[in-house]
Amino acid sequence: MNIKSSLISMSLLLLINNASSQQYSAKVLKYITVCTAEKNKTTQTDSVIIQINNREGDHYTEIIIPYYQSEKVSNIFGWIENVDGKKVRDLKSSEITDRNAISNTSLYEDHFIKSFQLKHSTYPYKIFYTYKTTRSDFLTIAWWSPILFGPIRTDTAILRVVVPKNIQYNKSVNNISDYSIDSTNNSIIHIWRSNYIQPMKPEIYSQPQKSYPYVRMAPLNFTYGVDGSTADWKSFGNWQWRLNKGLDILPENEKKNINEITKGITDKKEIVKILYHYLQDHTRYVNVILGIGGFKPYPASYVSENKYGDCKALTNYMKAMLSYMGIESYYTLVNASDQPLNLIKDFAAPQFNHVILSVPINKDTIWLENTSNINPFGYLGTFTQNREVLFITDQGSKLLRTPGLTKEQTLSKSKLEYDLNVSGFTKIFLKYTFSGKLFERFNAIQNDYNDVSKEKIIQEYMPFNNFELVNWKLNKPNRDTARIELNATLNLSKVLNPIGNEYYFSLPSSNIPSFTIPANRIFPVHLPYPICNEDTLIYKLPTGYELKTRCDSVLISTRYGHYSMKMTTHNSNVYVSKRMEVFAGSYSLKEYPEFYSFIKAMKNIDTKKILIKPLL
Secondary structure, three states, X not given: OOHHHHHXXXXXXXXXXXXXXXXXXXXEEEEEEEXXXXXXXXXXXXXXXXXXXXXXXXXXXXXXXXXXXXXXXXXXEEEEEEOOOOEEXXXXXXXXXXXXXXXXOOOOEOEEEEEEEOOOOOOOEEEEEEEEEEEEOXXXXXXXXXXXXXXXXEEEEXXXXXXXXXXXXXXXXXXXXXXXXXXXXXXXXXXXXXXXXXXXXXXXXXXXXXXXXEEEEXXXXXXXXXXXXXXXXXXXXXXXXXXXXXXXXXXHHHHHHHHHHOOXXXXXXXXXXXXXXXXXXXXXXOEOOOOOOOOOOOOHHHHHHHOEEOHHHHHXXXXXXXXXXXXXXXXXXXXXXXXXXOOOOOOOOOOXXXXXXXXXXXXXXXXXXXXXXXXXXXXXXXXXXXXXXXXOOOOOOEEEEOOOOOHHHHEEXXXXXXXXXXXXXXXXXXXXXXXXXXXXXXXXXXXXXXXXXXXXXXXXXXXXXXXXXXXXXXXXXXXXXXXXXXXXXXXXXXXXXEEOOEEEEEOOOOOOOOOOOHHHOOOOEEXXXXXXXXXXXXXXXXXXXXXXXXXXXXEEEEOOEEEEEEEEEEOOEEEEEEEEEEOOEEEOOOOHHHHHHHHHHHXXXXXXXXXXXXXX
């Protein structure tokens, strides 16, 4: 049976309950994937039926098929049917676009996208599409989940994997129990059936991927550039080392440059810093895959001559420069993400999306992010801190963990000085000192945006309504400081609110994270790094007024974190100091009510109202 006929059969067998389906803007009725492994390639055919219930669901009619240049996408078919099962129209080949997947951080990418739209004007309707992907020199056989779109449900999902009997493989399966196996003369056929009935809504500081259903399958032995194995992490890492072997040769003119900029320097850490700055100042990040897909880096000579590369190439280039200076360093695979993803430890296959460099010196290790021209020396950042990585060596490749950010590295401070006024604008002088994630955000803003865009972002960041931004300035003390300052002056209306002949004002929030009530929390809490804020508030009272109410000193101390507030006065000034810290860690749903009580207690105190009255 051909692909088109198969999809038609699927549509005839589908019985749709329109009443139940209308609670979703769209849903995946059926999602079938067939993966076939051969000696030197795999083919994957995906067939999908989506029901669009209303205008909001039209978002899911824009189909995107991502692929690498080393892959081939073919046999794309699609059509639309109305609610009665009558075909409305077929997808035309002229409607399929093919483009480069350019991102904001890259000059060029070797990721491509085929896309098309199947949209109708009468609801509900169904869209059908199918396509085939062919991969050669494969490292994985199947990498599948029934979740096609996170916000909408999947009623039925089937994965069928056909593997020759002479190919050994490893697999990892999570939260899928409906499994059967069959065989032919030459092949083993694995079939998993699943669904995604209750879409998982994103939650702050959670790891929902731990609950996602998935199937991962990889060949035990493979040839991908060089022979390799997924038997264990040592074997897999040693394959990566052999793939990289011989790519660290620098041209003579590059060696001359290195000699000149390190002349007279004997301290190894200083040499590493000099070469890191040289890398940042003379290369650009581009996301290009060369040769053997996304695993083999450009040679160091290529980066030296062309002054660009992806994470693999730039890391290999940095490693080559250090090697020339007699400094050992290690190519390190990591999964970069805001929230660390859990590594499947017993499944030694590609689970990484990024490469960094580790440089052991004496009893310390310097970690280098080589794709950023603005990263401080030795700063990993929130995207690669506190997670397992694969440390690549010629013999002893192993899993290690990157260091987590400390509370000092994530502490952000604010100092706000209010010149309170009962009859006009209140002038505010503020100084923010950002660390951690906020540092990374504003460091990028400082370097990647023009002044008009910067001012718009700064205005949106301000925790006030009805204000005029008089002036602002971003300042980073030096290139290797992992903090950045924002100084600004604002004219603010409605700071003081009248009550008879008295006035009150509310303390600004300390950026305490917002968590849902325990009854609605679905996933455990996972804080990958501490959340720390320190606020100093200075209020100059209007002439002729004095403080009527004051805040008692507060100290909350729990196993989840600390919070403190203190108020003092001097002459006509009121001083409020607040400090908040939520500890890094994982907190189960069982203890979440206690954790939430801590967050709620901080919020109840944090924005207290202060009353002032006329002098007698």
